Structures are given as C-alpha cells and as structure tokens.
Amino acid sequence: MAKVTILGATGNVGTFAAHTISEIPYVSDMLLVGRPGREHYLAGCCRDLSDSFAARGTDVRLSYSTDLLDAEGSDVIICTAGVPRRADQNRNDLAFENAQITAKTAETIGQCAPDTLLFVVTNPVDVMTAVALKYSGLKPRQVFGLGTHLDSMRLKSLIARYFRVHVSEVHTRIIGEHGDSMVPLWSATTIGGIRISNLPTFSGLPAQEMIDTVKTSGEAIIRDKGATVYGPGEAIATLVRTILGNENRILTVSRYIKREIHGIGDVCIGVPARINRDGVFPIPLSLEEDEIAGFAESVEKIRKITAEVMERLEEAR
C-alpha cells in the first residue's frame, strides 16, 4: 500500500486530483499539503473528500498539513503548487515565478523523501521538471512531469471521433513540449492495431486542424471556465495508478533524456516512457524525418528556456 502526497492541494487541479487518486486501490494514505494560512480550507477539503469516500466505500487515510516535511515516507509526491496562466498568457510566461516555488519545494523533498517519485504538474511542465530534478537531487528515473500525456489523450479523443471508433481503439502520441512546439507522431498512431495511414479515410484527416485544437485546448478551457481540471486530474490518476500498480505502461511524460531519441536530448521533455514502481524510463525511438526535425526544434526551444530559468534561479539565490 502507498502514501501519496499532493502539493498545491487547495488549488483546482490539486483538489480534483485528490479525488481521482483516492479511487486507486493501492493508495492507503493521502496527504494534502497547502500553504500556511490555508488550514481551514484544507480541513474542509478533507471532510468533503471523506464524505465522498464514505459514499463510494473508499478506505484511504486522509490528512492535511502546511509543513512539507510531513511528505516524508511518500511513495509519490505530486506537485501542482504554483500559479496558473490566464487565457491571454503562454505557459512559458509562468516559468520564473513557478521555478522559484518548484526549486524550493524540490529541495525540501530531496531531503525529507529521498526515495519518492516526484511528479510535476506545475507549468511550464517541461521546465519545472528540469528544475525539480536539479534542486531535489533525486535520480532522473524518480522525477517526471505530466508532459504531453494530456495532449496525447486530447488527440486520441479527436481521432476517435473522426473515425467513429471507441477511444480505446486509438493509440497515438504527442512528444516534445507541452506547448506550441509539440510534435504529433502520426507514424505511431494506430486504430485497432492498424496504422492510421493504411485506413481508407486517412487522406481526409484534418491533421493540422486536430493538432491546432490540441495546442489551444488548455487556453480555450481556461477562457471558458477559468481552469482545466477534469482532464489533468484524470491524467494524473492514470500515471499514479501505472506507478503504484507497477504496470509498465508506455505513456508520454516529461523526463530527462540524454540522447535516447536520434541523439537529441540533454533536456526534460515529453517522450514515451515505461512507467512502473521504480519510476520512469525513456524508450529509445525511431521517428520519421519530419518528426525528428519537429522534435529537435522543440528540444532546442525548451533547452533555451530551461537554461535561462536556471541562470535566473542561481542569480536570485
């Protein structure tokens, strides 16, 4: 059985993630961590969630704290702490502000929970994963971000609708930045095990329109309802279930890569990875020419932003 800790637990994503994670059968303890001053809100969240556990028949020990040191002994720590963007902002606009929060948090986690897996959700998620890796001092297999997993799910749903098939029949991936330079892997997209390009209706597929929709999904939801909640919350639970169930699923998450993909790397970015109880392990990949070029561009973009943020963090210390 496992202890899962959620940071930023008073926020939109943290609150809903607590609900989705409580459904995972391997979770025995859940700790909600918020900022000092938020004790009443955290207590209310715990009571409300406990009611939902009672109604559902879930047996999870739930507690809250404003002291991150209580995360000691966690198997997985999920970091949703930080500022969200407004609809008129790019995720990268949040980089330095959230890096300061993530660096401080990661340092404490490295000291109090050296064996944990640290799962970063805070945006810009690829850059925050690099910050968390550096400042926690944890091993690369222990630190990962939500990356392009949610983008891949968004694309999957659009493809299923276009081909009028059940969403479980579609396998697809988006790699690279969780942002504008993301790269869809049409070469790795199948329906019912058949490569998508071998299907008769493939020629009419509005591929560019679909990827543009995925790129602007977060922004559109934030404009309409203030925050993306259900998509990220379920995506977070999928990853936690994969880890705690030692499932060895291949999901597309942000992870430090050296040069596993066509020699491109030295950055934290969305890549397919095998995920189990020991952490996250990137899968070496063979891509098509245009996919390699797109991925190289995305890597360069993230490497540059990451380097700038790291430099500013060091200057600010």
Ligand SMILES: NC(=O)C1=CN([C@@H]2O[C@H](COP(=O)(O)OP(=O)(O)OC[C@H]3O[C@@H](n4cnc5c(N)ncnc54)[C@H](O)[C@@H]3O)[C@@H](O)[C@H]2O)C=CC1
């Ligand atoms: N990677 C992904 O796919 C997604 C990432 N996100 C990101 O997750 C983060 C949280 O989003 P929401 O829950 O919508 O935001 P929110 O504003 O509802 O919640 C933010 C949480 O962070 C905490 N927080 C803020 N500043 C802090 C600080 N200085 N120190 C410690 N804690 C602090 C708040 O108390 C709150 O609990 C954002 O950065 C957002 O962009 C959100 C959805 C999907």
Ligand SMILES: O=C([O-])CC(=O)C(=O)O
């Ligand atoms: O768009 C945002 O800011 C939140 C997010 O990352 C997403 O839902 O993909």
